Amino acid sequence: MIKRKKTGAFTYTSVIMADHKTKLLCKRLHSDHIALIDHPDVDEMAARSLQDAGVSVVINLSPYMTGKYPAEGARKLLQDGIKLFEVPLRLYDVTLIEQLDGCQARIEDDQLIIHAGQGECQSIPLEAVTEEHIQAKWLEANRSLDETLSRFIDNTLQYAGREKDLFLKPLCRLPLRTRMDDRHVVVVVRGKHYREDLQTLHAYIREYRPVLIGVDGGADALMQAGYIPDLIVGDMDSVSDKALLCGAEIVVHAFADGRAPGQCRVQELGVPYHLLPAPGTSEDVAMLLAYEEQAELIVTIGTHTNMIDFLEKGRKGMASTLIVRTKIGTKLIDAKGVNQLYQPRWSWKLWGWCLAAMLTPVGAALVINPVARHAAQMLWTQWRTWAY
Structure with missing residues (x-):
C-alpha cells in the first residue's frame, strides 16, 4: 500500500x-x-x-x-x-x-x-x-423532514392495520432450555450507542444476572463486552461464527410462511437450533419471545425506535415494532441511550474520602504495632536529618 x-x-x-x-x-x-x-x-x-x-x-x-x-x-x-x-x-x-x-x-x-x-x-x-x-x-x-415523517407515519399505520392480527396470535411454542419466567431479560441489538449502554448497565447485569438475548450481531456485542449470550435470535446474516459456536441457544427467525434464509448457515455449522416463523423484525421477535416466556422485565439495548433508525435500515415504516411495544409495554424498559442520561463524575470530596479510607488502617497500625511505630520514628528521624 x-x-x-x-x-x-x-x-x-x-x-x-x-x-x-x-x-x-x-x-x-x-x-x-x-x-x-x-x-x-x-x-x-x-x-x-x-x-x-x-x-x-x-x-x-x-x-x-x-x-x-x-x-x-x-x-x-x-x-x-x-x-x-x-x-x-x-x-x-x-x-x-x-x-x-x-x-x-x-x-x-x-x-x-x-x-x-x-x-x-x-x-x-x-x-x-x-x-x-x-x-x-x-x-x-432537514427541510424535507416533515414530508418524510408524514409518509413514514402513513406507511406505519397502513401496515399496522394489515398486520395487527398476526401479532395478536401467540408465537409458536419452542422447547427452550433457557428459562425466562419471572426473570429479567436483556435484549441487545447492535444499534446506536450499544457499547456505551452495555457498559453503563454492567452493574445491573452483574447483580441481577438477567437472561441475555443477542439479536444477530447483538450476540457479538455481548461477547465483546465480556458476556456470553443465553440466546441468539435472528436471521443469522450479521452474527459471527464465533458467536454461533459459543454455546448459546439459537433461534432462527423465519418469515411467516416458513422460509428461513439463515437456516442453511446454522446447519452448515452443525449447531442445534429452533426455527421460529413470525412476522416483524428479529428484535421484535426477541421481545415477543421473552414476553410470552413470562419474563418479569424486558430491557432493550440498541433497538430501533424512531423514524431515522428505521429509514437507515431501509424500512419505510415501523408497524411491527409499534404493535409489539404496545403489546408488551408494561414489562418493557428501553435502555437505548441510557449512557447519555448520567455519567458518574469523580469529585475532590470523593477523592478525599478515598484517601482518608486508605490512610486510616495505616495510622491504626502505627499506633497499635510497636514495630511499625519504631520504623516510623526511624523514617522521621532520617527525614529530619536529610532536611536539615
Whole structure:
C-alpha cells in the first residue's frame, strides 16, 4: 500500500474490497484496503463498522446522503479523517461490485485506475465528498423532514392495520432450555450507542444476572463486552461464527410462511437450533419471545425506535415494532441511550474520602504495632536529618 500527498491531489494505491452489504464487507476489510460500497444514506452504524476496520478510503456507488433524511454516517467518516468518494450517478453500475472486488487499484486526481494486468488499465471518474457537500445535503434533508415523517407515519399505520392480527396470535411454542419466567431479560441489538449502554448497565447485569438475548450481531456485542449470550435470535446474516459456536441457544427467525434464509448457515455449522416463523423484525421477535416466556422485565439495548433508525435500515415504516411495544409495554424498559442520561463524575470530596479510607488502617497500625511505630520514628528521624 502506498499513500502520499501531492500538491492539490490525493493518491492512494491498494486492493479494492467490495460488497453490496456494508456489514458483510467490514468483516473482511483491512486497514490498507480501499472499501467499495453501494450504500445510499450511509448510517451511523455502518460508519462505525468502517471506522473499526481502520480503512482510509471509501468509495460509494450511491450518494452518501441523498437528502431524504439526515443520515449521520458520512459526517462521522469525514470527522475521522477518512477520504470519501462517490461514483457519478451517470456511471452507476451495480456490477462494479463483482468486477472490482479484489482488484489492485490506484486513486489519483479523482480517478479510480484499475490495474487489469499486462499493463492494461481501466479508469473510472470519482467525485470527492467534502464536508460542505454533506452540509448542503443535511440542510436539504432537514427541510424535507416533515414530508418524510408524514409518509413514514402513513406507511406505519397502513401496515399496522394489515398486520395487527398476526401479532395478536401467540408465537409458536419452542422447547427452550433457557428459562425466562419471572426473570429479567436483556435484549441487545447492535444499534446506536450499544457499547456505551452495555457498559453503563454492567452493574445491573452483574447483580441481577438477567437472561441475555443477542439479536444477530447483538450476540457479538455481548461477547465483546465480556458476556456470553443465553440466546441468539435472528436471521443469522450479521452474527459471527464465533458467536454461533459459543454455546448459546439459537433461534432462527423465519418469515411467516416458513422460509428461513439463515437456516442453511446454522446447519452448515452443525449447531442445534429452533426455527421460529413470525412476522416483524428479529428484535421484535426477541421481545415477543421473552414476553410470552413470562419474563418479569424486558430491557432493550440498541433497538430501533424512531423514524431515522428505521429509514437507515431501509424500512419505510415501523408497524411491527409499534404493535409489539404496545403489546408488551408494561414489562418493557428501553435502555437505548441510557449512557447519555448520567455519567458518574469523580469529585475532590470523593477523592478525599478515598484517601482518608486508605490512610486510616495505616495510622491504626502505627499506633497499635510497636514495630511499625519504631520504623516510623526511624523514617522521621532520617527525614529530619536529610532536611536539615
